[in-house]
Amino acid sequence: MATVWIPSPYRDLAGGAQTVVVPGATVRQVTRNLDAAHPGFWERLVDDERDRIRAGVTVVINGISVGYALYEPVGENDEVHYLPAIAGGATQPYGSGIQ
Amino acid sequence: MTTVEERNYKVIGTRPIRHDGADKVTGRAIYGIDFHLTGELWGKILRSPHAHANIVRIDTSKAEALPGVRAVITGRDLPVAADMEIDDGETSLNTMHLSNNVMAHRKALYRGHAVAAVAADNQHIAEDALALIEVEYEVLPPVLIGRDAMKPDAPLLHPEQTTKTMAYRFDPGTDTGDKSNVAGRTEMRLGDVDEGFKNADVIVEREFTTNWVHQGYIEAQNATVLWNNDDSIQVWNSSQGTFNQRQLMAEILKHPVSKIRITPQEIGGGFGGKIPVYLEVPAAVLSKKSGRPVKMMMTRAEVFEGTGPASGSQMVCKMGATRDGKITAAYAELVFEAGAFPGSAVGAGAQGMFTTYNIENVLIHAYDVVVNKPKSAAYRSPGTPQTCYAAESVVDELAKKLGIDPLEFRIKNAAREGDRRADGVQHPIMGNTECMEALKATDHYKSDLGGPNRGRGVASGYWGNAGMPASCAVSINPDGTVSLAEGSPDIGGSRVSLAMMTAESFGIPAEDVIPSIKDTDSIGYNGLTAGSSTTLRNGVAIAQVAKQAVDLMRARAARLWETDVDNVDFADGVFFSKAESELKLTFKEMAGKLMETGGPISTAASVAPRGAGPSFSTHMVDVEVDPETGKVEVLKYTAAQDVGVAIHPSYVEGQVQGGAAQGIGWALNEEYFYDGDGRMVNSSYLDYRMPTSLDLPDIDAILVQVPNPDHPFGVRGVAEISIVPPLGALANAIEAAVGVRMQELPMAPHKIVKALWDKESESNGAG
Numbered sequence: 088m089a090t091v092w093i094p095s096p097y098r099d100l101a102g103g104a105q106t107v108v109v110p111g112a113t114v115r116q117v118t119r120n121l122d123a124a125h126p127g128f129w130e131r132l133v134d135d136e137r138d139r140i141r142a143g144v145t146v147v148i149n150g151i152s153v154g155y156a157l158y159e160p161v162g163e164n165d166e167v168h169y170l171p172a173i174a175g176g177a178t179q180p181y182g183s184g185i186q
Numbered sequence: 187m188t189t190v191e192e193r194n195y196k197v198i199g200t201r202p203i204r205h206d207g208a209d210k211v212t213g214r215a216i217y218g219i220d221f222h223l224t225g226e227l228w229g230k231i232l233r234s235p236h237a238h239a240n241i242v243r244i245d246t247s248k249a250e251a252l253p254g255v256r257a258v259i260t261g262r263d264l265p266v267a268a269d270m271e272i273d274d275g276e277t278s279l280n281t282m283h284l285s286n287n288v289m290a291h292r293k294a295l296y297r298g299h300a301v302a303a304v305a306a307d308n309q310h311i312a313e314d315a316l317a318l319i320e321v322e323y324e325v326l327p328p329v330l331i332g333r334d335a336m337k338p339d340a341p342l343l344h345p346e347q348t349t350k351t352m353a354y355r356f357d358p359g360t361d362t363g364d365k366s367n368v369a370g371r372t373e374m375r376l377g378d379v380d381e382g383f384k385n386a387d388v389i390v391e392r393e394f395t396t397n398w399v400h401q402g403y404i405e406a407q408n409a410t411v412l413w414n415n416d417d418s419i420q421v422w423n424s425s426q427g428t429f430n431q432r433q434l435m436a437e438i439l440k441h442p443v444s445k446i447r448i449t450p451q452e453i454g455g456g457f458g459g460k461i462p463v464y465l466e467v468p469a470a471v472l473s474k475k476s477g478r479p480v481k482m483m484m485t486r487a488e489v490f491e492g493t494g495p496a497s498g499s500q501m502v503c504k505m506g507a508t509r510d511g512k513i514t515a516a517y518a519e520l521v522f523e524a525g526a527f528p529g530s531a532v533g534a535g536a537q538g539m540f541t542t543y544n545i546e547n548v549l550i551h552a553y554d555v556v557v558n559k560p561k562s563a564a565y566r567s568p569g570t571p572q573t574c575y576a577a578e579s580v581v582d583e584l585a586k587k588l589g590i591d592p593l594e595f596r597i598k599n600a601a602r603e604g605d606r607r608a609d610g611v612q613h614p615i616m617g618n619t620e621c622m623e624a625l626k627a628t629d630h631y632k633s634d635l636g637g638p639n640r641g642r643g644v645a646s647g648y649w650g651n652a653g654m655p656a657s658c659a660v661s662i663n664p665d666g667t668v669s670l671a672e673g674s675p676d677i678g679g680s681r682v683s684l685a686m687m688t689a690e691s692f693g694i695p696a697e698d699v700i701p702s703i704k705d706t707d708s709i710g711y712n713g714l715t716a717g718s719s720t721t722l723r724n725g726v727a728i729a730q731v732a733k734q735a736v737d738l739m740r741a742r743a744a745r746l747w748e749t750d751v752d753n754v755d756f757a758d759g760v761f762f763s764k765a766e767s768e769l770k771l772t773f774k775e776m777a778g779k780l781m782e783t784g785g786p787i788s789t790a791a792s793v794a795p796r797g798a799g800p801s802f803s804t805h806m807v808d809v810e811v812d813p814e815t816g817k818v819e820v821l822k823y824t825a826a827q828d829v830g831v832a833i834h835p836s837y838v839e840g841q842v843q844g845g846a847a848q849g850i851g852w853a854l855n856e857e858y859f860y861d862g863d864g865r866m867v868n869s870s871y872l873d874y875r876m877p878t879s880l881d882l883p884d885i886d887a888i889l890v891q892v893p894n895p896d897h898p899f900g901v902r903g904v905a906e907i908s909i910v911p912p913l914g915a916l917a918n919a920i921e922a923a924v925g926v927r928m929q930e931l932p933m934a935p936h937k938i939v940k941a942l943w944d945k946e947s948e949s950n951g952a953g
Contacts, residue, residue, distance in 0.1 A: 152652075
């Protein structure tokens with residue numbers, strides 16, 4: 088199961104925990120299971136309308152940023168972070184839905 | 187510790203002449219203002235003279251009646267924007283704010299806010315027409331400082347805005363329901379900061395203030411736009427990302443991205459400031475209304491007052507350490523002024539603030555606050571120069587109290603591979619301590635200061651860098667050259683760095699690669715030229731297209747040699763038979779045989795790289811302070827930076843030196859001066875004091891090369907980090923020189939003199 092680091096503003100949703108252990112083979116599954124165990128995370132992390140991680144959030148797996156990859160694979164012992172997408176000139180507008 | 191494969195490059199690491207060099211130095215390069223269309227009109231913007239005002243009425247009738255005027259628009263001519271989240275590089279807006287920023291709708295929220303626009307036969311008529319537009323304002327009291335804007339009785343910029351506690355810029359967060367100028371607040375917490383301070387023997391707490399500064403690019407924003415009869419929109423402009431701007435225009439204009447084509451012109455600097463759209467939208471609407479192409483270009487005053495500078499900030503920083511020099515805890519409260527709309531770089535500033543060090547207990551509270559100033563934008567490592575100025579000042583003071591050399595103190599506490607940042611992420615392989623050790627080994631570090639009122643300061647910094655998608659294509663030419671098509675505007679020499687990685691892949695000279703930057707219809711999606719990402723992400727795409735092309739050429743060689751493709755290999759620019767050693771063809775020879783072996787070869791790839799690889803840097807500066815005038819002379823400057831693999835060392839050194847120069851300006855001179863009514867009173871380069879070559883010493887750049895293991899060429903971003911350490915390094919050098927801790931930027935002469943007087947008064951009083 089993956090170890091998910093909880094952003095500190097939302098640790099109250101997880102009973103104050105800094106990390107929780109969650110099953111799931113993709114970021115989507117991990118996020119779903121995180122929300123099932125601790126309701127409130129899905130709406131904060133996922134833009135349902137566009138079926139993607141919210142603009143402004145970047146997912147980091149084992150220290151490597153995987154951007155907005157909701158469908159990114161997650162390994163059995165991976166460490167997952169949801170961070171502000173604040174890298175340098177850097178987050179992308181390509182999730183806004185207009186094509 | 188992770189190991190990185192050593193590679194012997196033939197092209198990477200050399201210093202060829204840049205491909206666009208001749209055009210640039212002979213004045214033949216085509217910038218936006220050089221581009222013209224038949225029937226082109228000139229557009230001009232009418233801007234609010236007030237920092238905060240309701241727009242009661244706009245009467246454009248007299249302007250419309252002026253001969254030569256072809257169209258006049260106001261905010262009413264823009265579609266009603268959705269209240270929808272959208273990223274805009276490292277800072278952010280929602281669509282409604284973005285639309286309101288390019289053209290005010292009901293309120294003018296800063297002096298310089300666009301309220302109307304005109305297209306006319308020439309600039310002079312357009313300017314005359316602006317004077318004929320009647321705007322009735324209800325002037326409101328402005329609020330200019332973040333701390334003031336947070337007070338319960340502060341004038342509200344957006345009366346319906348409530349404060350949200352959020353972890354990310356756009357998450358719905360927890361709405362407090364409090365109507366406030368505080369658009370958002372967040373925190374980062376690692377360990378137990380109270381326990382950390384209990385374990386400290388020495389604690390230092392200081393408050394810091396930084397003022398607004400501009401990126402200071404030379405070329406002003408400009409755009410030429412044609413809204414065609416078929417509702418396709420063509421744009422020729424200067425930006426840091428054509429695809430990003432296409433998206434932003436699509437959002438504001440409610441127009442399909444497929445109907446917008448942006449062709450990048452040369453760009454005369456950006457540093458983050460040319461990520462947002464400004465003129466492109468009104469020019470498009472004016473073009474639609476007039477049926478003619480419309481060109482617009484800002485004046486320097488418009489650039490200062492109407493585009494996005496870096497936020498001012500008010501910060502508290504507290505750190506504690508044990509007697510033996512181990513930092514036990516760090517706390518910060520960060521108030522960033524976002525400008526007229528939410529979305530400062532306070533989150534990035536928080537993330538980078540203490541990241542240079544391995545600190546087990548960290549707590550950062552961060553506030554994004556709207557004030558009556560232009561919407562802030564990115565500026566080279568956005569948010570982090572401010573926060574690292576505070577952190578590095580306190581780190582230095584801790585070292586001094588403990589009697590430890592400031593560089594040794596940093597080395598002792600430096601973050602290393604596997605340590606956790608404040609947000610919990612473990613550091614990958616990186617060259618943080620290597621930079622510090624490199625500085626320690628310099629003659630500069632070992633040298634004497636050589637006179638009174640001189641001081642030496644050091645400071646370190648972190649920047650995370652970015653990946654972002656990229657698309658490239660190569661075509662093999664019959665003469666053995668390679669045409670490289672890419673889509674990233676070239677601000678800092680990316681044409682040559684991309685060409686060099688291409689050349690390395692094919693085993694040919696860099697001069698045999700012909701790079702060109704395509705428009706949004708002619709190449710796949712490309713992210714911004716920002717986040718120090720251009721060479722990194724395009725390098726990943728180039729590795730792919732080159733492999734595809736080489737594999738196709740191997741098959742052609744196999745056909746020539748009547749053997750299986752598996753018997754053909756490629757190395758050092760030569761195709762050869764593994765079975766018969768006399769069968770070999772150089773890349774150039776093979777390129778000449780493509781037509782007879784199956785036709786031309788071109789390949790393309792789109793990638794979304796990961797593993798950008800963080801940047802670390804430590805700077806050292808010597809200054810002399812004139813205690814009579816407060817003037818600071820920068821005597822000697824050395825910057826050590828982990829650059830991964832330096833593709834073109836000259837341009838990497840240029841990035842290091844350029845960032846240091848901008849940081850010196852930010853530290854010592856640059857600031858927006860506002861009067862009490864919110865008017866910027868120094869909106870020209872005569873009065874906005876940027877450093878010139880006469881103000882700066884030679885800046886010695888030490889390239890520490892710790893290759894990024896997640897990149898095919900070991901690249902990590904190099905462009906932004908270099909502006910992070912100078913602010914703290916200068917503050918520490920001034921303190922070392924004359925014994926005053928400067929807690930406000932810029933550290934201008936009058937402030938230093940006052941600090942010296944205050945110090946003298948205190949010592950006289952104490953005595």
